[in-house]
Amino acid sequence: MTLNYPNGKPYRDERARWKPPSVAGYANRGMTLEDDLNATNEYYREHGIAIVHKKPTPVQIVRVDYPKRSAAVIKEAYFRQASTTDYNGVYRGKYIDFEAKETRNQTAFPLKNFHAHQIRHMEQVVAHGGVCFAILRFSSLQETYLLDASHLITRWNEQQSGGRKSIPKREIEQLGHYIPLGCQPRIDYISVVERVYFTLSGENS
């Protein structure tokens, strides 16, 4: 049976629309979470809710051709490891900073999804009073959580001294905050930020 919205457009179940991350390799990993966040951030900007952008992929440019009468072409470049998280911006004057990752693992979130540079950056942002967290998606379960950076940093540091290499899903459920999948916006993480960092913490300033 085909369901339609009142405007006649076919109803598309978020779960049916979901494509698992490509197995082709690293480059495609997390693509769909990124798409959802880009759409969400665009919604936030258009509706004056928050100004958050994904940072461009860092690239080391080695060779550029300048053909006559057309745009410069980069002919040789390499991917660089990011020294910060991927997303940052402003919400109610405060600095917002986060990293977004997904896993197909169903019971725990592997810490290898993060780099030492990113954790170090998160520590700095927390020290300077910024709002800092990770958006973690269990992609095969369709579940997305916001986890404050402090928990991620603790688990990361424990791992460095021989602790476990992942965060159990149960712990993320307890310490983190579930972000329901929506339509507009798709991942309304700012509602969670508002509740956790502004309302509950008594304005956190």
Added chain:
Amino acid sequence: MTLNYPNGKPYRDERARWKPPSVAGYANRGMTLEDDLNATNEYYREHGIAIVHKKPTPVQIVRVDYPKRSAAVIKEAYFRQASTTDYNGVYRGKYIDFEAKETRNQTAFPLKNFHAHQIRHMEQVVAHGGVCFAILRFSSLQETYLLDASHLITRWNEQQSGGRKSIPKREIEQLGHYIPLGCQPRIDYISVVERVYFTLSGENS
């Protein structure tokens, strides 16, 4: 006469070290101001003063080779126009956002150094309570100023409706804030931010 620091390293006059922007073209324009800001931001991070990074250059990647046993090589890519300013980060919990530009003009700062997207982004940041400004350098005069985004936005909008295509230097001196060139850090813009946006405005929160 050669001057040395007490540690024996030669004293290098900031003015002597200054290289004028290359005339080779757009790609090199502003390189030295960028160098100074990168060094300044590194100093701020290392000394726990603020966390500010330059965003990577946005690049549209078209073709990537994945050679066996070596890193992926980007074989075709193009420069994209940035949709935001180049620098952002956190200082005392607040969101900081700015663009940095230099001109060899000695009497006025041409507005063509900015793109419509950047001005639009600045308007949004101001609307959301972020600290937003431009760092403007008159490179042949060795003078650098911090100008609040509101002034830049006003002049930009006037230009759109037939107003002048540059901001007179006298106006920048009056409305902006001179940033002395230093050694460590080279461009201490955070001292100006502290004074203008935190101290003078009564914490601005």
